[in-house]
Amino acid sequence: MDLPDISSLNYSELHKLRGQITERMNEMRDTGITQLRATIAEQAQLLGVDLKDLVPKKQRKPRKKRGEFQETA
8 A cells, every 4th residue: 555645735734634544543443343342242142151251340440548649759
C-alpha cells in the first residue's frame, strides 16, 4: 500500500485528517472487538462452557483514604 504524500498539507488539513484517522481506527477497533466477542461466545457455547468462566472479572484496586498521597522519589 502506498502512503499518500502529506507534506503539502497545512496544519488545518492535517488536523482534519488526524480526526478522520482517529475516528476510523475507533470504528475498526469497536467492530473487531464485537466480532471477537461473538466468536468467543460462540466457541464457548459449542464447548458447553459459561462465558463468565472464561473471562475472569477484574479486581478493583482499593481506594485511597482521603488525605493520603503517594510521594514520588
